[in-house]
Amino acid sequence: MNxxxxxxxxxxxxxxxxxxxxxxGAVGVTLIFSIMRFxxxxxxxxxxxGAFMVLLLTTLFPQAGxxxxxxxxxxMLPLAMVLTAALAVGLDRAFYKPLRAHGVKPIVFVIASLxxxxxxxxxxxxxxxxxxxxxxxxxxxxxxxxxxxxxxVRVPVVITEPQLYLFALTLVAVVGxxxxxxxxxxxxxxRAMSDNPDLAQASGINTHTIVAVTWMLxxxxxAIAGTLLSLDVTFKPDLSFFLLLPIFAAAIVxxxxxxxxxxxxxxxVGFAETLAVFNWNVLLRPFRDSLPEWLSLPGNLAFVGTxxxxxxxxxxxxxxxxxxxxxxxxxxxx
Amino acid sequence: MDKTTxxxxxxxxxxxxxxxxxxxxxxxxxxxxxxxxxxxxxxRMLVEAACYAILALGLTIQWGYAGQFxxxxxxxxxxxxxxxxxxxxxxxxxxxxxxxxxxxxxxxLYGIGAVLLVVGASRLDRLGVPRRLxxxxxxxxxxxxxxxxxxxxREVTDQIESRAGFVGGLGLPAWVGWIFGGALAGGxxxxxxxxxxxLRSDYLAIATxxxxxxxxxxxxxxxxxxxxxxxxxxxxxxxxxxxxxxFTLARALYFSVTAVLIAAIFFLLHRAYHAPWxxxxxAIRDNEVSASAxxxxxxxxxxxxxxxxxxxxGIGGAVLGxxxxxxxxxxxxxxxxxxxxxxxxxxxxxxxxxGTIFGAVAVYVIWxxxxxxxxxxxxxxxxxxxxxxxxxxxxxxxxxALQARVFVIGLLITLVLRFAPKGLLPEKAKHIA
Numbered sequence: 001m002n003x004x005x006x007x008x009x010x011x012x013x014x015x016x017x018x019x020x021x022x023x024x025g026a027v028g029v030t031l032i033f034s035i036m037r038f039x040x041x042x043x044x045x046x047x048x049x050g051a052f053m054v055l056l057l058t059t060l061f062p063q064a065g066x067x068x069x070x071x072x073x074x075x076m077l078p079l080a081m082v083l084t085a086a087l088a089v090g091l092d093r094a095f096y097k098p099l100r101a102h103g104v105k106p107i108v109f110v111i112a113s114l115x116x117x118x119x120x121x122x123x124x125x126x127x128x129x130x131x132x133x134x135x136x137x138x139x140x141x142x143x144x145x146x147x148x149x150x151x152x153v154r155v156p157v158v159i160t161e162p163q164l165y166l167f168a169l170t171l172v173a174v175v176g177x178x179x180x181x182x183x184x185x186x187x188x189x190x191r192a193m194s195d196n197p198d199l200a201q202a203s204g205i206n207t208h209t210i211v212a213v214t215w216m217l218x219x220x221x222x223a224i225a226g227t228l229l230s231l232d233v234t235f236k237p238d239l240s241f242f243l244l245l246p247i248f249a250a251a252i253v254x255x256x257x258x259x260x261x262x263x264x265x266x267x268x269v270g271f272a273e274t275l276a277v278f279n280w281n282v283l284l285r286p287f288r289d290s291l292p293e294w295l296s297l298p299g300n301l302a303f304v305g306t307x308x309x310x311x312x313x314x315x316x317x318x319x320x321x322x323x324x325x326x327x328x329x330x331x332x333x334x
Numbered sequence: 335m336d337k338t339t340x341x342x343x344x345x346x347x348x349x350x351x352x353x354x355x356x357x358x359x360x361x362x363x364x365x366x367x368x369x370x371x372x373x374x375x376x377x378r379m380l381v382e383a384a385c386y387a388i389l390a391l392g393l394t395i396q397w398g399y400a401g402q403f404x405x406x407x408x409x410x411x412x413x414x415x416x417x418x419x420x421x422x423x424x425x426x427x428x429x430x431x432x433x434x435x436x437x438x439x440x441x442x443l444y445g446i447g448a449v450l451l452v453v454g455a456s457r458l459d460r461l462g463v464p465r466r467l468x469x470x471x472x473x474x475x476x477x478x479x480x481x482x483x484x485x486x487x488r489e490v491t492d493q494i495e496s497r498a499g500f501v502g503g504l505g506l507p508a509w510v511g512w513i514f515g516g517a518l519a520g521g522x523x524x525x526x527x528x529x530x531x532x533l534r535s536d537y538l539a540i541a542t543x544x545x546x547x548x549x550x551x552x553x554x555x556x557x558x559x560x561x562x563x564x565x566x567x568x569x570x571x572x573x574x575x576x577x578x579x580x581f582t583l584a585r586a587l588y589f590s591v592t593a594v595l596i597a598a599i600f601f602l603l604h605r606a607y608h609a610p611w612x613x614x615x616x617a618i619r620d621n622e623v624s625a626s627a628x629x630x631x632x633x634x635x636x637x638x639x640x641x642x643x644x645x646x647x648g649i650g651g652a653v654l655g656x657x658x659x660x661x662x663x664x665x666x667x668x669x670x671x672x673x674x675x676x677x678x679x680x681x682x683x684x685x686x687x688x689g690t691i692f693g694a695v696a697v698y699v700i701w702x703x704x705x706x707x708x709x710x711x712x713x714x715x716x717x718x719x720x721x722x723x724x725x726x727x728x729x730x731x732x733x734x735a736l737q738a739r740v741f742v743i744g745l746l747i748t749l750v751l752r753f754a755p756k757g758l759l760p761e762k763a764k765h766i767a
Contacts, residue, residue: 115747122741
């Protein structure tokens with residue numbers, strides 16, 4: 001049973017954590033893709049920017065959270081979301097709108113978004129330095145150890161406070177997004193535009209508003225994802241390119257332009273990563289005595305070492321592109 | 335000269351004023367650097383700029399000729415650098431003298447056997463096995479065999495690391511490594527291209543971005559093959575080294591080698607661009623639908639172009655690696671080896687080889703010179719800030735100032751795309767009058 005608890009700690013919990021973060025990031029990417037039709041390479045840096053805003057605000061008012069009883073970064077998150085949304089809209093106005101007016105090919109947008117990514121990276125590093133910093137400036141990271149009431153289990157299930165908040169926030173974000181997309185006027189207009197921009201415009205939908213709303217949503221979601229990631233580990237300014245690949249892989253696995261697919265894809269990629277670096281030998285250990293003589297298990301049965309984690313999303317990406325380029329949920333664009 | 339082609343009417347040959355002017359400015363800048371920094375430093379700069387020019391030529395045929403965006407130049411550069419290291423570094427007797435090469439070969443044979451088995455299992459449906467069962471068998475077999483092979487490989491590589499340090503090189507001349515560097519990069523490019531080129535152009539960018547990070551991670555962590563973070567040096571040069579003839583002369587000799595390489599590549603590309611093949615490539619880029627209606631196999635041509643570009647990047651990376659005389663996997667940065675090359679291409683003029691070479695040298699000179707400039711500006715800002723507002727300054731300002739150059743690169747990319755999408759020396763399109 002100890003092995004099973006170990007499995008829960010290292011795969012179930014860790015996988016859900018990374019999965020939620022990738023899911024929220026991938027939703028943003030897929031929303032931008034469905035409205036603007038290009039892969040937004042600056043998304044990782046928008047996430048970092050959101051987390052950086054939280055860090056700044058938390059350093060400014062470290063005591064704000066203690067008054068209500070939640071960690072300060074979470075209090076600051078809505079504010080950071082607004083700031084990141086404003087940044088996203090501003091970036092669109094400054095860099096993408098002129099290109100749209102020119103009617104350039106989608107791939108030029110991709111390059112422009114890379115340029116934007118580099119600019120954000122430069123700014124963040126200029127102001128935040130290059131080292132990692134904890135978002136818990138004044139608070140303490142609570143760690144819960146839940147001992148299981150079963151005979152012979154010594155290892156507790158370990159879960160940290162930010163992880164609990166992360167699950168709650170992911171749930172809220174997903175439900176909120178669902179309600180927005182399926183019930184509200186704007187959400188329906190967004191879906192209409194993602195299906196057919198010309199038709200949407202002809203039926204009187206203000207496409208400029210939709211574009212702005214999409215950027216706001218993407219910015220807000222990016223801020224959530226970035227903050228949750230930084231809460232779980234630490235804030236690092238140079239994460240972006242390592243985040244991009246899993247997030248894109250998640251968006252493509254779920255079917256590009258498909259928000260629910262992106263959520264599923266995020267969890268697929270997150271769990272695949274943790275399963276791939278998990279040492280399966282641990283689970284087989286209890287059965288070691290019943291194994292035949294000739295089958296001696298090597299000590300390390302992980303698929304890839306942690307240093308090759310980035311191979312996993314890439315592998316998933318390649319498999320999905322070869323096997324089913326539209327993604328599991330039949331996204332639109334190939 | 336008699337025009338043999340009839341399908342394109344050449345516009346009246348104009349005096350290349352713009353080209354001459356730009357290159358004169360560039361020459362003045364290079365001479366300025368010579369005057370300021372001394373001959374040895376400046377010659378090194380020129381050689382590196384020449385290596386970057388090869389990379390930029392590789393990117394310009396992908397982006398400029400065919401509209402494919404490769405966001406992972408760094409990966410192909412690193413592969414080239416690895417080959418330059420692997421083929422030219424002296425033979426490691428501690429490794430070859432032991433039984434380890436045999437062990438390694440045995441594991442590799444296992445790997446090949448495993449691949450054959452899995453491929454065989456995936457064909458089982460031809461023997462009447464139901465498709466679903468076949469897929470299950472193939473996947474399970476692949477997972478189990480992968481684990482077996484990877485465990486065996488881990489054992490052998492651990493042995494190599496503890497007993498011999500690393501595999502060592504083959505002790506061949508540097509140019510052999512350059513050729514193989516190009517071939518290896520081309521092979522990886524073929525794989526990526528096969529997967530992505532039939533799909534949207536964005537997917538290629540995502541996949542190349544990923545493969546670059548993977549190649550870097552592999553080279554950094556495979557201590558048995560590359561010594562990882564311990565780095566390998568010195569790498570032999572194809573020309574007499576600094577120890578024999580002095581820094582300036584040795585670098586000048588190396589520069590002449592790279593210049594010959596660039597001239598050869600430039601000439602071949604020029605011919606290819608004006609050949610029917612080049613016209614076809616551009617036709618596909620400009621209007622895919624009509625090109626395919628003309629009966630051109632679009633995906634094959636795209637793959638050709640992509641692989642060709644990757645080969646050039648591999649060669650450029652190998653030449654650069656040999657010149658640095660140091661193989662350090664951590665030294666490959668997306669910023670230096672991907673985005674700088676991208677700026678060179680889009681600033682110089684995608685699709686125009688001359689413009690690309692101009693862009694490469696110009697951007698590299700600016701890039702090198704921006705380092706002292708950034709430090710100087712940062713110091714200025716700090717002294718101003720301390721005087722006016724009483725800042726207490728963080729300690730790592732220098733590294734931050736250098737990081738801020740990232741911002742400038744990004745700004746440059748977006749501005750060029752918006753205001754001069756064709757670059758400083760635009761591709762000269764020939765139209766039927």
